[in-house]
Amino acid sequence: MSEIPSRQTACWIVNPGKDWKLDIRHDVEVKRPGPGEVLVRMECTGLCHSDCRNVLGMGEYTEIPGHEGVGKVVTVGLNVNEDLIGKRVGIKWLWTACRNCSSCSQGRANNCSKQGNTGRTCWGTLQQYAVADAAFVTHIPDGIASEVAAPLLCAGLSLAGAVSLVAPEVQPGQWVAIIGAGGGLGHIGVQIAARAKGYKVIAVDGGDDKKELCLRLGASEFVDYKKDNVVEKVKSMTDGEGAHAVIIVAGSERAYEQAPDLVRNCGVLVCVGLPRGDYHLPLSPIQIANRGLVIKGSSTGTEAQMSELLQWNMDGLVEPRIEVHEFGEAPAIIDKLTKDEVTGRMVVTIP
Ligand SMILES: [Zn+2]
Ligand SMILES: [Zn+2]
Known part of the structure; x- marks a missing residue:
């Protein structure tokens, strides 16, 4: 495994609101995983219409957007099984949840009132190294390419949840x-x-x-x-x-x-x-x-629905229409999303 750097490349929101800007910075701190967390070297991330909310400042968000990313675990924090290192995982909008409330207890952590969210309560997936809660990452089966899995983590899961209702x-x-x-x-x-x-x-x-x-x-x-x-x-x-x-x-x-x-x-x-x-x-x-x-x-979906959706993809039933772009195009794509000019799903590779 290559050395984990202390600085990294990331998309960084400047001036959220109607005059928003998304800078590509190369000096962003690489955070270290705390207890129960993993550090993921991101490979790609899908861009979602709700990323527009981050840049437009429609609520409290962090500086780094993105919440449907796939990458490999490079290191783990305390109390996390080291077998996770090297595994390909997905980071979703649901970054963490309380695991105690009645929503969490019935497998519906996506409706937990104490949830944490990727890009909202912690930095999103438009960065090279993202910290994730080990209990809430999704394992990506070998049969699914990362660029295909990425949009299933938010766009796909949201609709799996909605259609189930x-x-x-x-x-x-x-x-x-x-x-x-x-x-x-x-x-x-x-x-x-x-x-x-x-x-x-x-x-x-x-x-x-x-x-x-x-x-x-x-x-x-x-x-x-x-x-x-x-x-x-x-x-x-x-x-x-x-x-x-x-x-x-x-x-x-x-x-x-x-x-x-x-x-x-x-x-x-x-x-x-x-x-x-x-x-x-x-x-x-x-x-x-x-x-x-x-x-x-409906707000995203459950982990059981996530597994079902990945299986539907492997069975050829559900295939997201994707366009893969370079990382540097992320600001222009999010701009297009704010204007409703995107058909299908845009995915950017992480350098
Ligand atoms: Zn989304
Ligand atoms: Zn809960």
């Missing part, structure tokens, strides 16, 4: 509409819902590029919000009643305005995409009560 109300063969189906998260959701779970998917997004992608990945129908009357079109496909479930992946307010009109009575709305923090659902208790709507929230 349409059950038990919705059965295979019933309609699931996905708003924002052609983006970095949505296109993985289409595959999970259609191929792994057997739902009939109505993909809602804009443009022929996204239409072609969604239909190829298993969607039964595509509705183009730029051209079509989305509500009329979805109703015409679903006996006039609407979809059995609507998964709102797009983080736009418009998507949340539209979703209640796309779901049938007794149907399920799953909230995944994140509009600004003070935005509220446009639904009255009367509507929810009379229509018998079920509203669920």
Whole structure:
């Protein structure tokens, strides 16, 4: 194993807010793993729409963004099995959790109120050496390339979690509409819902590029919000009643305005995409009560869902569409993400 340096290259947020800048620095400290932690030499990381929140200062974040990275463990802290050294692992948004609360106790640490998050409570994956909690890294099977595994750690897991929530109300063969189906998260959701779970998917997004992608990945129908009357079109496909479930992946307010009109009575709305923090659902208790709507929230997914997703990838059911770029392009890619100009998932290699 090569020597671990004391300084490293990393992406560093300067001036978070509307005039944000992302510098590439070569003098960033390499942190050492504490008890229960490991140090990971990063190989690559996916860039997620929520990295925009870090640079735009939409909350308290650290200077280094990135939360879907893959690398090899190079050293371990106290109380960590040394067998982990040399193993390929993934670092996810869920950096750590309390392991005691009722969410943690039922295997849903992703909903723990005391969780720590990569890029939020500790430096993210856009650095050469990242410290991770040994109990929360994901082991990457040999059959999966690092660049493919990276987007599964956040984009993939978020949609595995979200699609799982349409059950038990919705059965295979019933309609699931996905708003924002052609983006970095949505296109993985289409595959999970259609191929792994057997739902009939109505993909809602804009443009022929996204239409072609969604239909190829298993969607039964595509509705183009730029051209079509989305509500009329979805109703015409679903006996006039609407979809059995609507998964709102797009983080736009418009998507949340539209979703209640796309779901049938007794149907399920799953909230995944994140509009600004003070935005509220446009639904009255009367509507929810009379229509018998079920509203669920999804924030990433469980470790069991992560394993299931990696297996689906090895079985050829779920394949993220990725573009691999060099590290130096990360600032430009995050800029594009803030403008919604990215189809599929961008992954950068770590130098
Ligand atoms: Zn993410
Ligand atoms: Zn907890």
